[in-house]
Amino acid sequence: MSTKASRSAARAMISPSVLLLLCWMVVPLAMTVWFSLLRYNLLMPGAHPFVGLENYQYFVSDPAFTDAIVNTLLLVGGVLLITVVGGVLLALLLDLPIWGQGIVRIMVIAPFFVMPTVSALVWKNMFFDPVNGLFGHLAKTIGVQPYDFLAQAPLASIIGIVSWQWLPFATLILLTALQSLDSEQLEAAEMDGAGAFARFYHIVVPHLARAVTVVILIQTIFLLSVFAEIFVTTNGGPGTASTNLTYLIYKESLLSFDVGTGSAGGVIAIILANIVAIFLMRMIGRNLDA
Amino acid sequence: MGRITLDKVSKSFGEVEVIPPLDLTIDDGEFVVFVGPSGCGKSTLLRLIAGLEDVSGGEIRIDREPATHLPPAKRRLAMVFQSYALYPHMTVRKNIAFPLRMAGLDKAEQDRKVEEAARVLNLTDYLDRRPGQLSGGQRQRVAIGRSIVREPSAFLFDEPLSNLDAALRVGMRLEISELHARLKTTMIYVTHDQVEAMTMADKIVVLQAGRIEQVGSPLELYRTPKNVFVAGFIGSPKMNLFSGPEAAKHDAHTIGIRPEHIAASTTEGTWQGRVVVSEHLGSDTFLHVHDTGLAEVMTVRVDGEFDVRHGDSVFLTPEPDKIHRFDAAGLRIA
Numbered sequence: 001m002s003t004k005a006s007r008s009a010a011r012a013m014i015s016p017s018v019l020l021l022l023c024w025m026v027v028p029l030a031m032t033v034w035f036s037l038l039r040y041n042l043l044m045p046g047a048h049p050f051v052g053l054e055n056y057q058y059f060v061s062d063p064a065f066t067d068a069i070v071n072t073l074l075l076v077g078g079v080l081l082i083t084v085v086g087g088v089l090l091a092l093l094l095d096l097p098i099w100g101q102g103i104v105r106i107m108v109i110a111p112f113f114v115m116p117t118v119s120a121l122v123w124k125n126m127f128f129d130p131v132n133g134l135f136g137h138l139a140k141t142i143g144v145q146p147y148d149f150l151a152q153a154p155l156a157s158i159i160g161i162v163s164w165q166w167l168p169f170a171t172l173i174l175l176t177a178l179q180s181l182d183s184e185q186l187e188a189a190e191m192d193g194a195g196a197f198a199r200f201y202h203i204v205v206p207h208l209a210r211a212v213t214v215v216i217l218i219q220t221i222f223l224l225s226v227f228a229e230i231f232v233t234t235n236g237g238p239g240t241a242s243t244n245l246t247y248l249i250y251k252e253s254l255l256s257f258d259v260g261t262g263s264a265g266g267v268i269a270i271i272l273a274n275i276v277a278i279f280l281m282r283m284i285g286r287n288l289d290a
Numbered sequence: 291m292g293r294i295t296l297d298k299v300s301k302s303f304g305e306v307e308v309i310p311p312l313d314l315t316i317d318d319g320e321f322v323v324f325v326g327p328s329g330c331g332k333s334t335l336l337r338l339i340a341g342l343e344d345v346s347g348g349e350i351r352i353d354r355e356p357a358t359h360l361p362p363a364k365r366r367l368a369m370v371f372q373s374y375a376l377y378p379h380m381t382v383r384k385n386i387a388f389p390l391r392m393a394g395l396d397k398a399e400q401d402r403k404v405e406e407a408a409r410v411l412n413l414t415d416y417l418d419r420r421p422g423q424l425s426g427g428q429r430q431r432v433a434i435g436r437s438i439v440r441e442p443s444a445f446l447f448d449e450p451l452s453n454l455d456a457a458l459r460v461g462m463r464l465e466i467s468e469l470h471a472r473l474k475t476t477m478i479y480v481t482h483d484q485v486e487a488m489t490m491a492d493k494i495v496v497l498q499a500g501r502i503e504q505v506g507s508p509l510e511l512y513r514t515p516k517n518v519f520v521a522g523f524i525g526s527p528k529m530n531l532f533s534g535p536e537a538a539k540h541d542a543h544t545i546g547i548r549p550e551h552i553a554a555s556t557t558e559g560t561w562q563g564r565v566v567v568s569e570h571l572g573s574d575t576f577l578h579v580h581d582t583g584l585a586e587v588m589t590v591r592v593d594g595e596f597d598v599r600h601g602d603s604v605f606l607t608p609e610p611d612k613i614h615r616f617d618a619a620g621l622r623i624a
Contacts, residue, residue, distance in 0.1 A: 187342050188375035192389035192436070193363040202388070206379040 029270075035263035042257035055264035059252070067240040068248040069272070071155055075162065075244055076223040076276075082163040083219065084212055087170030092204075094171065095178050105175075112168040116228040123161045124150065124233045154234045154242035161229050166222075170215045177211030178204070217280060224273050245269050292318040292353065292443040292476035294339060299348035301334055301500075308334055309500035311348055316444075316478065316493075321470050324480045325487040325523070326497035332480045333448055335497070339478065340369050340446050353443060363392075368437030369446040372453065374429045376421040376436075382408075383417040386435045393440075407435040427458045434469070444476035451486065463489060484524055488512070496520050518620040521546045527576055529614070532585035536561075542615035542623055549576065549591040551612035556598065559605025563588060565598045579604060 036055050038048040059065060094105055111119065128149040130136045136146035149157040181204065189199045227246045230236055236243035236251065243251070249269060253262025298311040309331045316322050324332040337343045339350060341362035350358045357365050368389075376385050383404055390400045408414045411431040421429055430450060437445055447466070451459045467490050470477050481487055487494050488508045496503040496511065496519070504516040508524075515521035521529050531546040553559070554577060563582035568575055572594055579588040590606060598604055615623040 182373060182375065184371045184373050184375035185377060187362075188369065188371055188436075189377075189388070190342070191340060191362045191367070191369050192440070193392035194388075195363075198392060203377060206377075209379075 032263045032266050035259055036267050038260050040258075040260040040263075042259060048260075051260070055260045056268070059261050059264045059268065062248075064240045064243060064248055064251075068243050068245045071240075071242060072224065072244040072246075072272075074155060075159055075226060076220055078156075078159040079162045079166060079223050080216055080219060082159070083166045083170040084215060086163070086167050087174045087215065088208065088212075090167070090171040091174040091178050092200075094175055109168045109172055111165055112172075114165070116165065116226075117232055119165055120161055120229040120232040123157075123164070128157055128233075150234050151238060154238065158226075158229055158233060158242055161233070162223065162226055165229075166219055169219070173211050173215050174208060177208050181207045220276060220280060221273075224269075224276065245272065294444060294476065294478070295351040295354075296339070297349040297351070299335075299338060299350060300346050301331075301338055301343065302346045307346075307500070309338070312500075312502050314495065314502065314505070316476060319474045319476055321467075321477045321479065321490060321492045322495060323487040323491035323493070324478065324495050324497055325482065325484055326503075327523075328482055330497045331500035332482075332497050334500075336369075336446050336448055336478060336480045340367055341365050366440075366443045367446055368440050368442035368444075369448065370430075370433045370437055370450045372449045374421075374433040374450075374453075376429055376432055378421050381418050381420055382413060382424070382432050382435075385421065385432055386413075386439055389436060389440045403439045404435075407439050410438070411435050426454050427462060430454065430462055431465075434466075438469075438473070442475070444478060447477065447479040449480055449482070451481070451483075466490065485526060488524070494524075496523060514622065515546075515614065516622050518544055518546070518616050521614055521616070521622075527589045527591070530585050530588050534584070536584055537615075540613060540615055543618040544616040544620065546614040546616065547608045547612060549589040551609045552588070552590045553607045553609070554590050554592045554596060554598075555605045555607065556602070557605065559607040561588075561606045563604055563606065565600060565602045565604050567600065568598055570594065577604065579606065582606065 037050060037052060039051045039054070040048045090108065094101070094108060098104065114122075125132065127133050127135055130146040130148045133146075135149070139146040185203055185207075186199055189203050194202060225246050226244060227250065230242055230244065230247045231250075234242045236247045240248075245265070246269070249262050249265040252258050252265055294316040296312060296314040298313060299309065300307065300311040301309040312335075324335060326332050334343060338345050341357070341360060345358055348358075349356060352365055352367070377388065380388065386404045386407055387400045390403060395403075404417070405414070408417055411434060413428065413431055413435060416424060416428060416432075421432065424432065433450070450466075451462055454462060463486060466477075466479075470490075479486075479490060491508055493505060494508055494511055495505050498519055503523075504511060504520045506514075511520060511524045515524060515529075518531060522531055525548055527549050529546045529548045530552075531544055533544045537543060537545045561582050561584060563579035565577055566580045566587075567578040569578075575592050575594055575596055577590045577592060577596075577598065579590060580586070582588050588606065590604075617623055
């Protein structure tokens, strides 16, 4: 299968797609980097003079920048924590032989198919709203003042919405991992005197390590760029309480029409994402070997 | 210690009864082999004894104590699984130490026992490897090591050699037999391979469809099979079984004669047939003879020097006192 001829043929065959992908990535990236070095504001038509790193300086020294970084990390960390822990527990539950297993599994997976904008609207209007929301009604029935989630705990509320969306993904991956665990290993551990908790801790958790790694890596990529949920619910507010990096970039380039600063923010976001990726790969990537 | 009694033990999965009530006593220090074709319930029976399945009826006693409702960990039994069921993320040392750790032994004691087991099983050089880096035979030994450190009152083996290649299988067979000779602990061994059963067992339990067909020493089963099933199952190559006029001559519905109890000749004999295949093993030759008018194929074991080819005519003479007779229900006629 791997003669000299077949290898060069393979190279020739994949080169168009490689080239296409390269252009697809390199051209926008180069344009972003270029724009970030220009004074380029749509409200000030005319020349776009080269200003070096001024945009970066401006973006980083903005007090909203620090808030956005902290919010981004809190959002990613919070959602990861909830989805991984919740996903393991749900997967354990779904792995039990219950009546109507197929339907239950489909229902658990369903939130993943709801698009972010829709689910954020549903949460905002039907659950979190202090007047019309379900939680508000519940609070009133037990005689408590309704809590305005999006105003008083905006970031936590968004973490809740995003977790609700990603929990099915984590559950699904972890459930399949759980099902691939050799039942003889659990039986062997049972005979070796391990109780239910010891079996979970010593056999199930190490077995799930690789699946958890996959969940964390994939989710991190998507969670760094959460946007629709914030846009639909809080618009990054109150103040900057729920502004993450993606939303800040949006604000700079499309609300302030400042393409240069927005591009600088984009480049910073790329660098940060890569730093996070390197850390993640270092910390947990070795689980993917073997 | 190590005496296991099954009293009318039965097992059903829903409507399906896989094991009708059966009685069995396994004495202390015995090497008992459960043998039977696949799906005969031998593994289920082992799992009932281990406590990995709940019995549907009857009682299990271990060392005269009722154990029917004890959880597996409390039965003081150790099991070696078909897949070995080693913990892939732990080193060999941790695998072997796992039951000791669960029992809450202190670290020094754990290490001492692990080292000792590793020495006995020639695993000392591999203690810091993971199961993925070991060969099939070594994994098998780790699984055995994990069970001996617990000093159980009986070992349960569930087809432990079926994942090994032929040469290793013979080696491990010897090792397990030696282990039994040294530890003198009760061992229950499940296999579908009658050669393993014959070579290792003190006592063989032949099972079919969840029923015990016969219990006895290997030679007892070989010499006096209780029924047609046992007669056909024990012995390799299989016993020739046939009915018809030749059987009627011996006042039986079915008669059986083992390949090694038939003499072959190119000149004279009781029955005549045509050689279809002759399998030369060097020391012996197995002839598959057709057209004898008895069974469709008669298997005969002859000396390795006996020279016949495909299509040759051959005469067969049974040893008269080695003919097994069975009645219409398939039971042995004494």
